[in-house]
Amino acid sequence: RSLLARAEKRDARPDLAARVAATVVATALASLDRAERVARQFGSRGVDRRTTIAMSGLACTKKVVEDEDAQELRLGEDFTDAHCLSMDEVNLICAAKLGDDLDKIGEPTSTTQTKVFEMTNAYVRRFAKEAASRQTEAFRNLYAQAGLTDFEGAIMVNLNFGDYEEAIAHLPSLARKGDDGILIHSEEKVSKLIDDMADVRRFE
Amino acid sequence: HPRAPRRADRRRRRVLRARARKVRAGGGARRPRARAERRGGRSRGRGDARRRSRREGAMFFHIEQEKNIVLEPMYFGKRMREMIESRVRQEVEGSCTGRHGYIVMVTNIVHISEGMITDDGTARAKFHVKYSAIAFRPFKNEVLDCVVVQVTKFGFFAEAGPLKLFVSNQLVPEEMVFESVDENAYVDKTDISHRIVKDIEVRVKVVGLRIDHNEIFCVATMKEPYLGPSPA
Numbered sequence: 001r002s003l004l005a006r007a008e009k010r011d012a013r014p015d016l017a018a019r020v021a022a023t024v025v026a027t028a029l030a031s032l033d034r035a036e037r038v039a040r041q042f043g044s045r046g047v048d049r050r051t052t053i054a055m056s057g058l059a060c061t062k063k064v065v066e067d068e069d070a071q072e073l074r075l076g077e078d079f080t081d082a083h084c085l086s087m088d089e090v091n092l093i094c095a096a097k098l099g100d101d102l103d104k105i106g107e108p109t110s111t112t113q114t115k116v117f118e119m120t121n122a123y124v125r126r127f128a129k130e131a132a133s134r135q136t137e138a139f140r141n142l143y144a145q146a147g148l149t150d151f152e153g154a155i156m157v158n159l160n161f162g163d164y165e166e167a168i169a170h171l172p173s174l175a176r177k178g179d180d181g182i183l184i185h186s187e188e189k190v191s192k193l194i195d196d197m198a199d200v201r202r203f204e
Numbered sequence: 205h206p207r208a209p210r211r212a213d214r215r216r217r218r219v220l221r222a223r224a225r226k227v228r229a230g231g232g233a234r235r236p237r238a239r240a241e242r243r244g245g246r247s248r249g250r251g252d253a254r255r256r257s258r259r260e261g262a263m264f265f266h267i268e269q270e271k272n273i274v275l276e277p278m279y280f281g282k283r284m285r286e287m288i289e290s291r292v293r294q295e296v297e298g299s300c301t302g303r304h305g306y307i308v309m310v311t312n313i314v315h316i317s318e319g320m321i322t323d324d325g326t327a328r329a330k331f332h333v334k335y336s337a338i339a340f341r342p343f344k345n346e347v348l349d350c351v352v353v354q355v356t357k358f359g360f361f362a363e364a365g366p367l368k369l370f371v372s373n374q375l376v377p378e379e380m381v382f383e384s385v386d387e388n389a390y391v392d393k394t395d396i397s398h399r400i401v402k403d404i405e406v407r408v409k410v411v412g413l414r415i416d417h418n419e420i421f422c423v424a425t426m427k428e429p430y431l432g433p434s435p436a
Contacts, residue, residue: 090264094308111297115298116299116365123351169429
């Protein structure tokens with residue numbers, strides 16, 4: 001707004017200066033409006049800009065670590081809606097990406113040449129059992145039918161439990177009780193699921 | 205016009221100074237975060253309430269993220285979309301944030317907004333891009349398999365993909381003792397074939413995470429039941 005006042009004062013001067021001043025003023029006002037809109041957006045959530053920037057520093061890191069605990073099924077807000085993938089599925093995706101690159105372009109792209117991708121690829125190839133897409137689909141169906149959440153199912157596929165005791169030791173959330181005090185997933189159901197998964201692995 | 209750039213420069217410097225002042229007051233964010241990131245960077249509201257209330261870590265996730273890409277005018281043209289996509293991939297793939305972990309790859313670009321010309325005096329345009337990516341992030345109390353990389357008398361280092369873990373000798377079961385005969389190893393006194401050497405697969409449980417701004421380092425334990433080297 002002070003820019004606008006200064007621009008008006010300069011209107012007496014040659015045209016070019018006035019036109020440029022007007023453009024600059026217009027963009028300044030536009031950015032002011034945007035800043036106000038952003039501030040209002042944050043303000044409406046009860047968080048002002050300073051707090052937001054403070055949260056983006058150390059406080060955010062600490063908050064993230066305190067809020068999460070895999071055993072109690074607390075994962076933090078970022079992953080509440082995310083789909084969990086097992087190592088077999090990631091193996092398929094990485095292999096598909098490498099295959100696609102070779103088919104379409106004929107040489108590897110920058111995606112597959114990052115250190116993170118190479119290490120992840122080596123890791124899932126080592127630990128994923130001989131995965132076919134039929135197997136991973138079968139696993140997904142099995143644990144979805146049993147009523148397990150994505151992550152519990154992914155861990156079951158990754159870790160390949162032998163029996164109910166091992167499953168409970170690694171996934172205490174499987175032994176959680178509902179509001180009426182009864183186990184949500186009964187021992188027979190979980191044991192059956194473990195056996196079915198072992199069968200899929202053995203016979204497909 | 206000779207004066208216009210200087211005015212824009214002055215404004216830009218003023219904005220940067222104010223931002224730096226706020227960062228200093230607010231506790232030291234290392235870089236100004238994009239608005240989308242501050243907001244949480246994700247679309248919310250999908251999935252039923254039951255699922256939302258119970259979530260646990262299991263490493264690989266398929267998440268949606270948002271990012272602002274600023275493009276120079278020389279790329280405005282026929283191949284602008286491809287340029288934006290390649291920029292997103294270059295900037296995001298292989299990176300690591302404390303929030304989402306390691307981003308392994310971008311699977312697809314969901315939406316690219318219209319470009320907004322920036323007001324900093326250069327004629328660049330800012331695009332708001334939504335994309336899905338595969339993220340790799342460990343969580344506390346999660347059990348995972350890893351590969352031993354180095355054994356020392358203080359403990360051993362292992363890797364699970366891009367993630368590095370350390371298991372201290374105090375978190376190794378008492379029956380496994382350190383030996384450095386041919387190579388450093390932890391050997392089970394009760395069963396000599398049960399040993400931890402380089403390149404062996406081990407199942408551990410994450411007990412602590414250190415999240416730096418571009419790296420995640422875990423401390424893990426092997427002292428609980430059903431953990432330890434995998435049978436060959």
